Amino acid sequence: MRHGITHFKDLLGGEGYSWTRARSAVLTVLSTVPRPLRAEEIHRALRDARINLSSVYRALRLFERLKVVHRVELGEGAARYELADDYRDHHHHLVCDACGRIEDVAACPVEAAGLTRHIRKRTGFAVRSHVLELFGLCRACRRDAR
Amino acid sequence: MRHGITHFKDLLGGEGYSWTRARSAVLTVLSTVPRPLRAEEIHRALRDARINLSSVYRALRLFERLKVVHRVELGEGAARYELADDYRDHHHHLVCDACGRIEDVAACPVEAAGLTRHIRKRTGFAVRSHVLELFGLCRACRRDAR
């Protein structure tokens, strides 16, 4: 698992991209906050740095292309972004229907069930990646509901 | 597994909603085409019926609330809609990165791996539903790529 801002700088340089204030700032936020953030939230976290929201979107788009960042869609209208699997452990999300809190789960049933192989054998489809989001009630909201 | 347009009519009536041309038309399309469709595609399929795109969106939103329809987000910018699990077998999607084709898979690793129970025990989070989309190359595109 690679990490550290320096690594990202080298990565961008190696791909012919500049290491800019905006890109560095966005990566710092994403490396710091351990949950998927909306562009708007990243922008807000960066208010002191005076980075334009467009630049945040541009940085995120670039990082997605470079597989540094992974886009998460939870049906909220806006997308969320987090560091890609290469920079964090592979994980999925538990999204609470009541309070909106997002927790990570390390358990991956796609791997556990050998689904990729099964599908390849049955249908010829070669699975390269997957998205799994789990919705329900977190412990706290379950308690409140009683 | 319930089905048939008549069932939907009764369901809407039972909930105090009218059975209208637009709603019936949208449900007919969704019952006919076996893959998740965008609002735009449903609208196009209905061009002869002269149903407004807004009405398609309104119908979809209502059906989602009534759990007749399920929204699918594949990171394409526009959402897709298909009949909900209660009206089709539970399934997931194989989305081809190359041609965009969407196939269904019946295998569900969340069930197979007993993930819901595992999570409940470990974290207290009660999983109520999940979204799993698989991306990769379909057999045809894999062949072409060689």
Added chain:
DNA sequence: TCGATTTTGCAAATTATTTGCAATATCCGC
């Protein structure tokens, strides 16, 4: 440090989706 090249900020454009409102369809009791 300097010029070539990239990137940013800002404002305007785009795209999917939602909404206000008058006109129309549906439903229900007669």
Added chain:
DNA sequence: GCGGATATTGCAAATAATTTGCAAAATCGA
């Protein structure tokens, strides 16, 4: 089947997230 109370539609305009054009500013490599 009819008539009116109520729900729904069409249309145009509004939103909200995201993208883009362009001139100004930052970055990079020599």
